[in-house]
Amino acid sequence: MTPEEILQGLYDETLVGNGPRVLELTEEGLGAGMEPQTLLFDALIPSLEEVGARFERGDFFVPEMLIAGRAMAGAMERLRPLLAETGVQTIGKFLMGTVKGDVHDIGKNLVNIMLEGAGFEVVDLGVQVAPEKFVSAIEEHQPDIVGFSAFLTTTMPMFKANMNALEKAGIRDSVIVMVGGAPVTQEYADAVGADGYAADASQTVKRAKRLLEEKRAKVPA
């Protein structure tokens, strides 16, 4: 296969969520001496962006998005150490979790897929994440952005509890805070003092990128 065929194959097979084939093509590309960042930026990321666009238009459904995300994650497991070696930077680190008292994770997982697809490194803390766990994970992973997800009107108040815990730990200003989930509104995000809110997965990616740019413009890295 030519490098072009490998890239096209990776793009097509990621789009349909064929995990084993994506992994094979990744190996084949690396074996042929292709750069890991070429495979990532010229095939995997564009494919996931297309998946997100189709989902947003209503042409793709939840299972299709999940299997495409899984296919990419399989390739990323292989590529991540190589990318780290070559010093390729991710566009940012995103720490994500569903708040304490809440076990819903489908929306959060879709957002994670879109973020990874856009080139973010995502650290997912799972569900039922207590405020103190967010604090210790922020200290450990030093993310650019932390995301709180809540699916219930009754667990949304945990956003405020998390914000208070960040304040108390003295790390509130070290990280951008985004909130989201089915019942969450911009108004509510403002009320708890979050930096950003988005209504769906692809909006989250756009908002996250913009917040990151704004922050980097203010504080030269």
Added chain:
Amino acid sequence: MLHTVLRSATKEVVLGHDRPFCLIGERINPTGRRIFQEQLREGDLSAIERDVRAQVEGGADVLDVNMGVPLTDEPELLAKAIQMVQGLTDLPICIDSSVVEALEAGLSVYQGRALVNSVTAEDERLELILPLVKKHDAAIIALPNDHDEIPMEADKRVELTRKIVRVATEEYGIDAGDIVIDPLAMPIGADTTTSLVTFEVMRRIRDEIGVNMTCGASNVSFGMPDRHTLNAAWLPMAMTSGLTSAIMDTRTPKVVEAVKAADVFLGHDDWGMAWISAHRAKQAASGT
């Protein structure tokens, strides 16, 4: 045979494994409805009237009332809504909130015997909610999940169901008939095997424990196309596995008719008389 008896001031509805399926209309709920939320925040409850009418006309036996609007006084709002709904219809109500004060406010104004939605198997939730259920002589929906994630194994859900039934009956003197377990129906779009687990949980709860069951039935098709068809297929399968009630949108005839047809085949509609009556009513309405 365990029966769950719900009442309004004038009407009685009974859930049981030998009874027709109980349809709990789900739409009196502002979650995800921005305009409805705005109206409720401004004290405008008029949209409730339209939602109640739609669910009743669709064939609801019970109405779920949820007033979870962020940044409002939920106890006050829920109490008002319940009084309003009871003025509009004689169907019993399922009082839906995770805020204990809201459940209490709702139960205090409710006329009849309510279904409370819901409690989990977590000790502190059981301690807060079960005394209220007992005090107001209500029935309770209970979810077999605890602090961790929703258990994916059937064994764990059955075990937590046993715990809930034991605590409610032995420690709080609640009748086993007044416990309605939600076996946790998850979206098929996120996990291909999830419904098989839920059906197994239903069969085991019916055969080993015998309590009534309900669940949020619209949830199973989340993220998939043509959701009504999926819901209409899922409900008869769940009913065969032991589900005796569901919280669902009764505005969709396709789904409601699938339930009524399953009642005929499961022997819960003697000689199909309810099915035949519904057919005649439809004929009369269309003038044929």
